[in-house]
Amino acid sequence: MPQGPNGEELPGAVLFACTLNSVRSPMAAALMRHLFGRVVYVDSVGARRGDLDAMAVEVMDEIGIEIGKHKPKSFDEFEDTSFDLVITLSPEAHHKAMELTRTSAAVIEYWPTMDPTAVEGSRDQRLAAYRAVRDELERRIQARFDARPAADT
Secondary structure, eight states, rough: HHHOOOBBBBBBBBEEEEEESSSHHHHHHHHHHHTTTTTTTEEEEEOOOOOOOOHHHHHHHHTTTTTTOOOOOGGGOOOOOOOOOHHHHHHHHHHHHHHHHTTTTEEEEEEEOOOOGGOOOOOHHHHHHHHHHHHHHHHHHHTTTTOOOGGEE
């Protein structure tokens, strides 16, 4: 198994899954790639395929991580099932992941994550919701994989 910056074992391949593969899972996958992309294969998928969300692209650009070329895909279009760890971010994705991994040895973790597209209000209020999701995903990834923030490396 690959090792992280502090000697901890990392999964060889991680899949993030949400409802539409348009906000949460692409953000999580990009954050994971940013932190561990040299040693861990990372991908994302949705219970259904949506369209990449412009606000997700914008808030990731704010921290220097580009996701604008991401092409959303669904579990139905997904052929690679050789993941060590599947992290689901929505109930619908969790159910799909359970079906997908029924015959594999993948570990599934459920990280309930707010859908920022459900937030109404001004553009600033909506962007704040996306930032909160981005920051929470980054915190959880760092905690789960014992990563130090980029500023500390």
